[in-house]
Amino acid sequence: MPAGKAILAHHTHPTIGCPAGTKSMANQDEQRSNDHDEEESANPFELDEKGRTVAFEFVTHVILGLVAGGRLEPRGKTRREFIHECRQALSEWQEIHGAPVSIDHTGSILADAQAEHSRGRLERAALLYATWFEHWTNGVVSSILQRKSLSEESTIAIIRKTQLDDKLSWLLEVLELPPISTAHRNRIRQCAEVRNAFVHYKWKPNSFLDEQREGEDRAKVNSLLEEAEETVAYLESYRDIHVYGGRVALAKRLLLGEGDNAG
Numbered sequence: 606m607p608a609g610k611a612i613l614a615h616h617t618h619p620t621i622g623c624p625a626g627t628k629s630m631a632n633q634d635e636q637r638s639n640d641h642d643e644e645e646s647a648n649p650f651e652l653d654e655k656g657r658t659v660a661f662e663f664v665t666h667v668i669l670g671l672v673a674g675g676r677l678e679p680r681g682k683t684r685r686e687f688i689h690e691c692r693q694a695l696s697e698w699q700e701i702h703g704a705p706v707s708i709d710h711t712g713s714i715l716a717d718a719q720a721e722h723s724r725g726r727l728e729r730a731a732l733l734y735a736t737w738f739e740h741w742t743n744g745v746v747s748s749i750l751q752r753k754s755l756s757e758e759s760t761i762a763i764i765r766k767t768q769l770d771d772k773l774s775w776l777l778e779v780l781e782l783p784p785i786s787t788a789h790r791n792r793i794r795q796c797a798e799v800r801n802a803f804v805h806y807k808w809k810p811n812s813f814l815d816e817q818r819e820g821e822d823r824a825k826v827n828s829l830l831e832e833a834e835e836t837v838a839y840l841e842s843y844r845d846i847h848v849y850g851g852r853v854a855l856a857k858r859l860l861l862g863e864g865d866n867a868g
Contacts, residue, residue, distance in 0.1 A: 668695070668860065672853050673744075673852075684859045691860075711741060711744070722827075728799065730830050731829070731830060732803055732804065735796040736800075738793045783843075789839050792833055
């Protein structure tokens with residue numbers, strides 16, 4: 606059983622059984638109906654397969670967020686030990702935070718960017734790639750500040766008041782992270798410029814005489830978007846190595862039961 610489902614099973618309320626005793630057939634049918642109604646009322650979270658899948662993904666999301674923020678450490682633990690710590694951490698997290706979570710949209714944003722690019726909607730693709738880069742950057746900054754036990758209020762202030770260029774340059778140095786490659790920083794900046802021109806609509810007069818120039822501009826944007834995929838791969842590798850230190854990848858393997866970890 607996948608770890609997330611095992612954790613869910615650990616927290617599932619027991620099913621209410623039928624009371625003991627001998628009854629007539631009619632009374633038994635009535636009792637079964639009453640028990641069924643009572644069970645649905647007392648235990649409304651009986652999940653079908655789709656519900657269990659969604660719940661597993663939710664639990665996994667929370668666990669990996671705790672790992673990314675340095676609150677769970679998978680290294681040097683067996684799968685059983687890690688799952689046990691996950692259960693404890695989830696209970697503590699629920700007591701402190703209740704239900705609220707921060708949803709990571711980077712996966713869907715990237716998929717939408719790739720889809721828009723394949724359809725030739727270059728400006729929309731650039732908007733989505735630029736958004737992905739911002740989400741990635743804010744996620745990295747947030748993860749490091751959480752590990753440094755900075756307050757949530759201060760973390761939000763730093764993310765909101767620091768420009769993207771600053772986050773990708775001197776702020777990384779302050780956070781003791783290695784610099785981002787200049788080539789990749791330039792691509793991120795160029796995607797932001799295309800996004801800004803599209804969103805804020807920098808109107809330019811157009812005519813049939815400008816078709817060649819427009820074609821050249823689109824070719825440049827298309828080339829930039831193709832290179833943006835290289836930057837995405839670079840940033841994901843950077844985060845896994847320098848920010849997560851392999852912890853998130855290891856946690857995923859342990860949760861999915863893809864091997865044990867004893868050292």
